[in-house]
Amino acid sequence: MxxxxxxxxxxxxxxxxxxxxxxxxxxxxxxxxxxxxxxxxxxxxxxxxxxxxxxxxxxxxxxxxxxxxxxxxxxxxxDRFAVRFLVYSDLRDRGFYLSPAREPWPGGSDAPSDAVDFVAYERGATPDTGRVKYPIQVVGERESVAASGLAGRTLAVVDEESDITYFAAEDGAIEGATGYEPPADLTGVLLADRVVVWDAPEDLYERGFYGRPLTGRAADVEGALQLSLVEAAALAADGRLALSASVGVGDGGGETGDAAARVVARGRDVEGERFDRRLAVYRRLRAADTVPKTGFKFGADFRTYLDVETVEDLPHSEHLVRVVESDHRFSPRELSLDVRLAGGVRKEMAFAVTGIGEGRRDAGGSDARDAGASPNADVEWVTVDRLTP
Incomplete structure (x- = not known):
């Protein structure tokens, strides 16, 4: 009985x-x-x-x-009893011991966050041993997940048909080994949404992988390099790029000789406060000796190369990076799409969470020179991968 x-x-x-x-x-x-x-x-x-x-x-x-x-x-x-039961049962069937992540249960002291529902112990371990394998946050398909503080958790997403998909969210700081210092005497022309450097040194593209050469089959122009606004703003903030002329830039871009302020102002005109966040993350990536390039083809902000010696011998990019504001909340569908796409092109999905630009939004503006001006801007890195427990 x-x-x-x-x-x-x-x-x-x-x-x-x-x-x-x-x-x-x-x-x-x-x-x-x-x-x-x-x-x-x-x-x-x-x-x-x-x-x-x-x-x-x-x-x-x-x-x-x-x-x-x-x-x-x-x-x-x-609250959310049905989805929590499904995840608990699934992990038990996979051979894990679990505890509720709340006091006075054993898992209450092992949970890294109040958002965690269960802690799953290493196989063969019990709550007495305290060796936690997965801190589990259970999420229904139509719920949302805060981007800030996500690292260190395992998401168990229960879809509308009661299938469960697991994602591991980890601290994902990106470090590279690209040893290149751009020259300090670049001069460019600011256009509507890019900067052209007419006499760029060959190494700026070939070794630093900055910009894209202006070329063509019948071209009779050499050394012309098109920089994105975020590349140009970063170079100008470091004092390496000056502007000889501007096209369509009004007085709101800052002082005449202040290249950084003028490029940042144009970036904000083009994409609003999002430009501040992307610039801050771009500068953090460059400061970490990685090479960020546009991730547009993959639906991301950047793709990153960790070790570039020459563009002629370019490796595959290792990460896709999406930049999100500190109060962003992911939908599980959004996470699934990003992670699935990154895996399909043999890259790791990384999110850069930053509050840069939110002060401008709340206070109604700030000096353009302040936007992403420091390569040490506060950025929280999170990588997310599919997981099979």
Missing amino acids: QPTGHLRGDAVRVGGDARQRFYDARGYGRPLDGNEIALSRVEAAHLLFRGDLSGIALEDDSAPVGFERFFVASAAAA
Whole structure:
């Protein structure tokens, strides 16, 4: 005869030999006095579903109910109970011991964030050993996930057909080994959405992978290099690029000789505060000896090369980078699309989370020279990959 549980508040108490049977042997629940244990609703439902409990009394002196009644009652009483049950059951079936990530359960002290629902221990480990393998955040397909603070969690996304997809989110700082210093005497012309350097040294493109040469089959022009606005703004902020002329730039671009302010102002005209964030991330990537190039073809802000010696011997880019604001919330569909695309082109998906530009939005503006001016701007890096537990 299997034991019966009794719902008390938000926990199910089980007596008899429950401690030895469920906690010591299989990592369910938390010990109480003697051999009694307390189970979370999800743990109790899983044991009931498996037939390891004969029933659960929902109230004092009430007759125990089976899985169906307890599941429906718990779904009504507990937030996101159905999706959490699906993930818990799936990981248990995969051989993991899990604990609810809340006090006073064992997993309460192991959870890195309040957003975590369960902690899954390494295979063969129990809650007593404390070796956590996956901090699990359960997410329904139509929920959203905060970008800030995401690193260190495992997302378990439950879709509308109750299938589960797992994603590992890790600290994803990108470091490269490209040793190139651009010259300090570049001069360009600011156009509508790019800068042309007419007499660019060959190494600026060949070794630094800046810009794109202005070439053609019948071209009689040499040394002309087109820079994106973000490339030009970064070079100007470092004092390496001056402007000899501007096309269509009004007085709002800053002082006549201030190339950085003028390029940043044009970038804001073209894409708003998003330009500030992209510039800050671009400068962080260059400062880390990586080479960022546009990720437009992949639906990203940048693709990155870690070690460029020459463009003639260019390696594959290793990352796709999307820049998002600090208050951004991902939809699971958005994450799935980005990660699937990156994997399909043999790259890792990285997100650069930054509050750059939000002050401008809230305060109504700032000096253009301040936008992304420091290569040490605050950026939180997160890489996200598909995971099979």
